[in-house]
Ligand SMILES: Cc1cc2nc3c(=O)[nH]c(=O)nc-3n(C[C@H](O)[C@H](O)[C@H](O)COP(=O)(O)OP(=O)(O)OC[C@H]3O[C@@H](n4cnc5c(N)ncnc54)[C@H](O)[C@@H]3O)c2cc1C
């Protein structure tokens with residue numbers, strides 16, 4: 077306990093010295109998030125300074141071991157760091173699918189060579205990854221995927237199509253589910269890693285209802301994927317044809333991330349801020365709306381406690397392995413409700429699609445974006461199916 | 474501090490779970506006393522056994538002969554009480570009155586705590602005066618009379634009021650009914666002259682009273698805490714009681730949910746187990762999520778309260794409201810998914826519905842606490 081308090085004091089001092097004031101403001105739009113990668117540009121000097129300080133300290137991935145770019149923090153220390161960052165509203169210095177998804181999968185299934193190379197690249201924000209899971213015919217029923225890798229001895233030739241590939245046009249590398257055995261549904265998929273600059277890879281952006289195009293159709297036309305990138309660095313995670321295990325493990329981490337457990341705005345109460353927003357517009361909050369806000373805040377604050385409990389438990393192996401599905405289900409449904417209420421309080425102002433006052437239609441665009449939360453990473457219905465089967469052990473689920 | 478039970482707490486939970494399942498179960502306690510038409514609505518022998526287990530003095534300081542544990546530990550016992558629908562004076566005596574007595578004189582502590590710890594005494598609290606919980610308004614008056622006070626007014630929803638050896642009464646010693654200041658708490662013994670009860674059996678078979686104070690004469694030493702400064706003690710008592718009621722509600726919710734999920738795995742219709750129907754699976758999974766969250770925030774509130782954190786007050790209301798919502802869902806889905814049999818007295822699921830109703834009302838329902846969350850948050 078005494079050690080933890082020392083750690084807290086040190087962390088507080090370190091944050092004070094290293095997290096610039098501009099990085100202690102809420103994330104307002106996509107530009108405020110630093111995703112890393114070959115094409116990344118800093119929005120300002122503060123963003124760069126914050127990232128560099130965090131990399132030097134291992135705080136882009138604080139719980140990863142030091143040799144892979146992390147700080148090797150214990151669960152209790154990582155919690156202290158989270159709390160201290162939340163206290164000053166510090167933004168994450170780096171966000172990426174590598175941190176949230178591929179990294180945990182490599183830590184669990186990767187070879188030493190893969191870890192040393194890919195995890196360090198992720199921790200330093202050098203390579204930006206995208207996720208090639210969904211296909212036009214395989215969404216919820218992901219295991220039916222058809223993208224095929226033909227075995228050519230020392231390499232595969234990959235053909236097929238992915239869809240809804242977030243940031244495929246911005247990403248450097250892809251972790252991709254590829255069928256390598258057509259005769260075996262579950263044990264015929266390989267979890268491959270390859271460069272998006274490879275010949276035969278093309279991406280085509282898709283526009284969302286919110287007006288932005290964060291995701292793409294991704295086409296593979298005779299893409300040559302070598303089986304190895306050097307000694308102890310295979311181009312696949314886990315074993316050939318056993319990629320489904322890796323894919324599922326990764327989904328657990330993806331769902332944990334989307335759930336917003338652990339301090340993101342998703343778990344916060346909104347009533348007080350909504351009162352200020354209404355006052356700014358010269359409005360008063362209707363009593364019935366106030367009641368809904370209050371009920372929402374009860375659910376949101378309770379969910380915040382659940383998020384804390386979940387993260388505490390998962391770190392020590394006490395959480396049910398299927399619990400990320402529950403968190404994702406509740407967290408995303410809650411976020412949709414949050415934005416419905418924000419739109420209601422904002423009234424006609426929140427309908428504006430391009431005005432300067434709304435920052436180019438942020439309320440409406442953010443509201444629409446949240447509708448994807450309960451679809452991406454597995455739909456709410458699929459989450460409920462998984463809870464039924466794996467947690468409640470209901471028959472036939 | 475991690476948001477789960479530490480080793481000692483996990484051990485206590487195991488002990489409490491097996492003890493309450495064995496001794497406090499529905500057949501042995503709730504149905505037994507209900508069917509006998511027991512005037513107390515609970516069994517004194519079990520109360521004595523709970524004392525032997527060390528439960529009764531969980532929140533009492535070690536210096537006063539108790540275990541000096543916290544609300545996490547009290548909550549562990551309460552969750553098992555809730556799960557078994559065990560009728561017992563634990564919440565009113567060992568949580569509410571025990572919290573009030575922390576602020577009492579050595580003399581009062583000496584008079585009441587040994588009986589509580591031994592499981593010989595039962596305490597009640599008299600706060601509400603109308604049909605809804607509204608502790609901001611207290612009209613029952615205590616006027617100076619000689620060296621003591623004379624108490625006049627009435628209270629309702631006094632759980633265990635009829636069997637209590639002592640009732641903690643919140644009364645007004647100065648100011649107007651709605652004033653924050655001017656409250657004093659009194660320990661009123663059962664044989665006080667002018668004290669009378671109208672006994673009522675509630676929907677969950679628990680016994681409560683409408684209690685009248687008809688010029689009840691009290692010694693000056695019956696005061697708990699400061700004269701006119703009782704609001705702080707009342708608030709502390711309400712805080713402990715709400716967090717405790719939330720923990721009991723979590724037990725009710727989990728009990729109803731577990732029973733229902735078991736039933737989904739046994740009952741066949743259309744040649745299949747009804748648990749195979751996705752329409753029920755999704756509702757069961759939603760229920761599971763809500764109950765887990767209610768439990769998490771209840772433990773959070775307990776930990777904050779034990780740490781003396783300022784945010785405990787807000788989180789207690791969040792917990793009480795969230796549990797009320799989750800437990801209500803659990804009992805409603807429980808009865809519905811049992812079909813016709815869920816409507817029968819013979820089957821236990823309906824007892825959960827009744828208990829939830831009474832418990833949610835106690836110390837403020839979901840609406841009261843959601844409103845309180847809004848007010849405390851500044852809107
Ligand atoms: C913003 C966004 C970003 C995304 N990013 C990526 C990415 O980077 N990489 C990637 O690979 N994918 C990504 N996806 C794809 C996402 O994983 C899929 O959209 C999701 O898995 C659902 O698949 P689908 O769209 O084919 O819907 P479908 O599977 O066709 O589902 C349609 C509806 O049927 C319901 N349904 C389906 N099966 C069942 C069942 N068994 N029981 C009950 N209901 C059922 C679903 O819940 C849904 O409501 C993204 C999606 C979105 C919206």
Ligand SMILES: Cc1cc2nc3c(=O)[nH]c(=O)nc-3n(C[C@H](O)[C@H](O)[C@H](O)COP(=O)(O)OP(=O)(O)OC[C@H]3O[C@@H](n4cnc5c(N)ncnc54)[C@H](O)[C@@H]3O)c2cc1C
Pocket residue numbers: 740741742743747750752753809810811812813814816
């Ligand atoms: C007060 C009362 C009075 C009654 N009076 C009469 C009467 O006078 N005469 C008479 O004949 N009957 C009477 N009934 C019986 C009533 O019609 C049945 O209780 C009702 O049809 C449900 O059947 P069950 O109780 O067997 O429940 P079950 O069929 O076992 O249902 C249990 C649960 O499973 C659900 N379920 C079942 N099948 C499916 C499915 N395919 N998909 C999704 N969910 C499913 C149900 O909705 C329910 O939630 C009465 C019942 C009550 C409670």
